[in-house]
Amino acid sequence: xxxxxxxxxxxxxxxxxxxxxxxxxxxxxxxxxxxxxxxxxxxxxxxxxxxxxxxxxxxxxxxxxxxxxxxxxxxxxxxxxxxxxxxxxxxxxxxxxxxxxxxxxxxxxxxxxxxxxxxxxxxxxxxxxxxxxxxxxxxxxxxxxxx
DNA sequence: CGTTTGACTACGC
DNA sequence: CGCGTAGCCAAAC
Numbered sequence: 001x002x003x004x005x006x007x008x009x010x011x012x013x014x015x016x017x018x019x020x021x022x023x024x025x026x027x028x029x030x031x032x033x034x035x036x037x038x039x040x041x042x043x044x045x046x047x048x049x050x051x052x053x054x055x056x057x058x059x060x061x062x063x064x065x066x067x068x069x070x071x072x073x074x075x076x077x078x079x080x081x082x083x084x085x086x087x088x089x090x091x092x093x094x095x096x097x098x099x100x101x102x103x104x105x106x107x108x109x110x111x112x113x114x115x116x117x118x119x120x121x122x123x124x125x126x127x128x129x130x131x132x133x134x135x136x137x138x139x140x141x142x143x144x145x146x147x
Numbered sequence: 148c149g150t151t152t153g154a155c156t157a158c159g160c
Numbered sequence: 161c162g163c164g165t166a167g168c169c170a171a172a173c
Binding site: 001002028029030033048049050051052053054055056057058059060062068071072073074075078079080081086087090 | 152153154155156157
């Protein structure tokens with residue numbers, strides 16, 4: 001188990017965020033974590049690795065009514081063991097919402113990637129802006145070095 | 148009391 | 161672009 005200093009509080013935050021994900025959109029463990037400030041005593045770089053796992057634990061313990069199926073891993077795939085009942089259920093729920101999976105079992109974040117809650121909501125909850133799930137603009141052309 | 152085992156990611160090849 | 165691996169923490173064996 002990967003637990004944050006205060007699991008109860010952390011889980012509440014995670015669930016509050018997950019409840020904001022609209023049907024037909026998908027988020028990732030890392031993106032959820034990026035909205036929650038690192039607890040005191042946890043270095044930023046360390047949190048980057050641990051936060052996502054903590055979110056995973058929060059999902060494992062998700063209470064009823066939380067759209068847990070909309071949280072998948074950074075590769076765009078379902079993290080539950082392939083072929084498990086949970087994985088099948090998650091995929092079915094997402095497909096019912098109109099989310100498509102390719103032959104490798106991955107979703108297309110360009111289409112269904114969540115951009116996060118409105119800035120106001122984040123502010124009201126003292127949360128941070130999420131990382132984007134869409135690919136970076138990626139320097140289209142190889143820019144010749146000026147130096 | 149040492150090992151195993153997770154609803155993760157970034158990074159190197 | 162895909163696959164393997166290191167880093168990481170606590171609970172259950």
